[in-house]
Amino acid sequence: YVRAIAPYQSGKPIAEVAREFGLDEASIVKLASNENPLGIPESAKQAMLAAASDIARYPDANGFDLKAALSAKYDVPQDWITLGNGSNDILELAAHAFVQPGQAVVYAQYSFAVYPLATQAVGGRAIEVAAINYGHDLVAMAAAITADTKLVFIANPNNPTGTFVPAAEIEAFLKKVPQQVVVVLDEAYNEFLAPELQYESTAWVRQYPNLLVSRTFSKAYGLAGLRVGFGIAQPAITDLLNRIRQPFNVNSLAQAAAIAVLNDTEFLNKSAQLNADGYLQLTAAFDALDLEYVPSCGNFVLVRVGHDDGAGARVNLALLKQGVIVRPVASYGLPQWLRISIGLPQENAAFIAALQKALS
Ligand code: PMP
Secondary structure: OHHHOOOOOOOOOHHHHHHHHOOOHHHOEEOOOOOOOOOOOHHHHHHHHHHHOOOOOOOOOOOHHHHHHHHHHHOOOHHHEEEEOOHHHHHHHHHHHHOOOOOEEEEEOOOOOHHHHHHHHOOOEEEEEOOEOOEOOHHHHHHOOOOOEEEEEEEOOOOOOOOOOOHHHHHHHHHHOOOOOEEEEEOOOHHHOOHHHOOOHHHHHHHOOOEEEEEEOOOOOOOHHHOOEEEEOOHHHHHHHHHHOOOOOOOHHHHHHHHHHHOOHHHHHHHHHHHHHHHHHHHHHHHHOOOOEEOOOOOEEEEEOOOOOOHHHHHHHHHHHOOEEOEEOHHHOOOOEEEEEOOOHHHHHHHHHHHHHHHO
16 A cells, blocks of 8 residues: 555755756745744754754653653643654654554545555555545544544644634544544644634543644744654543654753743744744735635645646746745645745745735
């Protein structure tokens, strides 16, 4: 079944685009991978420099200090936490731990590409449930669960559409799902939620032994290159994930940086504010250009750049020629759309100018 898997497509690297289109690397704007445009947090940089002196040693295999910091922040015992090499690692561990060949995994149409990949990699059957307004239809997803369903993936907010399922709907879903089905609630973009949308998923973890919440340091915390994320679940789940993870799956620089940035509320607030402002900047431009977009709760916006199935690829190429890298989403079944990560004000402006040109 491995040969049937289409590989994950990441955003084009800056160096590759510079070479291909004869551009100066410094002039390129990359809004393709939902990264933090503020760059590395100063707190993380200092912590990494200090940790670098110990790099000849293996990292702490159990991530004691990082788990202690997470345990304090989320008010859960340390043995409820699994550290991952990015939150991707947590998603894959869940598929490895709970899904055997032929068993079913349920996720939504237009949801994160790694869900079918992780499912197929263990020989599972990927059950994609039709989206509603580009987001999760949790009523239909609950109805899609059968006796051989082992896992459900929910991204909230969702990538690549930015849609959000209100807390009440998730809770209603959790109440309906049989205990033997593990629900992975992927909260990679949680820190970008407006305060009125925030919810406390750790309370659900206490209540539902089949819930695994995953989080990442790659987005609002600005540490995508370090690869560090974590899962929170009751020990029955955590114990299984821990048995199959690689012994040193989170490197020592990542552990040190994550501890430093975890309580760097100044950086986190700055990221959230920049994102909220950038969202208004991008969507105002889409409104002015009369382009349809999906209202987003993440650090990116999905915009429809045409009404024929060549539109996404055509506009993407025109943007690349102008040194702007965004994410085509044809592989998600959205060939008329592009996903734009929210950047610094000047990066957003450069994208908007390039988009106007591309469309004219
Ligand atoms: N979940 C979602 C919904 C994502 O969009 C991403 C990143 N694209 C991830 C998980 C994985 O991110 P990371 O491995 O960097 O934590």
